[in-house]
Structures are given as C-alpha cells and as structure tokens.
Amino acid sequence: MSSEINKQVKTRLHSRNRNRERYDLSALTTSNPELLNYIKPNTYGVDSVDFSNPVAVKILNKALLNYYYGIKNWEFPDENLCPPIPGRADYIHHIADLLSENNFGKIPIGNQITCFDIGIGASCIYPILGVIEYDWKFIGSDIDPKSIESAQNIVNSNSSLRQKVECRLQKNPKDVFYGIIGREDKIDLSICNPPFHSSLEDAQKGTRRKVKNLSGKRVETPQLNFAGISNELICDGGEYTFIHNMIRESERFSKNCFWFSTLVSKQSNLKGIYKSLEKFKANQVKTIPLGTGNKSSRIVAWTFLSKEEQKEWRETRWRIH
Secondary structure, three states: OOOHOOOOOOOOOOOOOOOOOOOOOOHHHOOOHHHHHHHHEOOOOEEEEEEHHHHHHHHHOOOOOHHHHHHOOOOOOOOOOOOOOOHHHHHHHHHHHHHOOOOOOOOOOOOEEEHHHHHOOOOOOOHHHHHHHHEEEEEEEEEEEHHHHHHHHHHHOOOOOOEEEEEOOOOOOOOOOOOOOOOOOOOOEOOOOOOOOOOHHHHHHHHHHHHHHHHOOOOOOOOOOOOHHHHHOOOOOOHHHHHHHHHHHHHHHOEEEEEEEEEEEHHHHHHHHHHHHOOOOEEEEEEEEEEEOOOEEEEEEOOOHHHHHHHHHHHHHHHHH
C-alpha cells in the first residue's frame, strides 16, 4: 500500500515542481539520516513526517534541498521561518511562466535575468530555487541584519549560489524598493511573501488552528510549525497594508522592473489590492492561482510597461531560446 501511495502525484503543484510525487522517505533519509528520528506512522499506518513538530519540518526541508536541489549547506537560526519547499518552488515556476508569456513561450534563463526577492529571510529560499531551476541572478533584501547575515552565509557555503545572489540590508523598515533598487537598475521580476498577520495574537490564533489540523491537539501557546520571528510574520495592518505600500512604491520604480509580484494569502484582500493597482495605473495585472496541501493562495503580478516598452525590454535584455 505504501508504495502505491508514494506514486501519488500532487496535481495542485506546478508541473515542473520536483516534489509533485509524495516524498520518497527512503531517499530523503539516506540524504539526511537525522530525518529518521522524526518519521512515524500516520493515522493510515503509513510512515510520515510529524508536520506539527518544527524541528521535524526543518530537517525534512534540509533533506529536500539536499536530495532534489543539491544544496548541501542550509543552516539558519531555529527561530527564523522555515519555508515549505514545494510551495516556494511553485511561486518560482509560475513566475517563470509569466516571463515566458512575454518571450514567445520560452522562459528566459541565465545571468541576464535579475530577480528581486523582497524579504529574503534567513533561509534564502527563493534565490536558492531560482538559481538552481533557472540560473537567474538575485538581489535579496531584508530589514533584519541577522537574516541578511544568515542568507549570505548560505550563499557563501554553496558553490552553486556564489556570484548569483546579492544580499542587501533594508535600513528603513517602511521602505520596499527605496534604498535597495537604484534609479538605473533593471529588475526583470520582483517577488515577495509578505508578513501575513497584523498582530502577535492574530499569528498565535492561526498557529493554534494549524496545530489542531495537523495533530488533532488543542494547544494554547503553540510553537510555530514553520517557526518565524515577528517581522517575518507580523506587520502593522498585516498583509493588505504591506502589499498596498509595495504597490504605491512600485509606481515610482515603474520603468525599473518588468513584473512586480507578491503572494496574496487572504482572498478577502484581493478587492482592495486591485483598487490600489488601478489607482496607481498599473498597465497589466495578472492573478495566478496556487494550491499546496489544503491551502489555496495566489500570486498577483503587475507591470507598468506598455506593450512597446515590454517589446524593447525583451529585445535588449533577454536572449530568445
């Protein structure tokens, strides 16, 4: 039975996602033997990882990066957010598809493509995936010096990432593009996984719900199963305010970036986000649905470039494959 289950495909994940099939726990434990300590039968009697345990989740993701992406060194403080690899990879694949729509169906790859990761985090996860999958260059910003230091250590510790990822400290926590992107810089893509919650109480409420769903247990002061320090998860006004500020700033950098984008976790925020994009006169807006596990989310992407400006950008910056 377990071998049949292992062959199941997670059809909601992108077709190029390396984790569409259920995890090969035998291969992953060979890659990272420490994972053996966190595997136990689930309610169906099938071996599984304890997803309610933050340590187990982190070790699983280290094994995934090692086995599927060749990343041998992925160390960062336990209090920082541990990203789920399949969902993060889906963002990268879908945004690559968005580029291909402007490039005659071919995904632009290699050093000529620069992606700006707003909030690189201590784990450096989006640059890792973008470099390995598409050989893009990355600029990653963060307001936390320790996260920048951690991300830089990961880059320095993996030869495939060196010379491909530049980590920049955002000194003003209220700014997104200011202080990071210069007036002459050209960015093909900007990506962002914004802080989701508006308060610590809101974050804890969400985590209690998640722990109950994963383990069936009610916990009053839960440990975040994907960890995360406050500025990774919480900002005044939550996700909507953060994205609204990003849209407002993006208008000032309208000629510096081809596609701006962000994850939007709460569907209720979409109406206000579309209004902001209309207010700041985005020329084109795309909404890309995502689905991982039991959660549905989406990417909202926008550009201020006209069709003629898009054509000029493509012809001067991208090689047609």
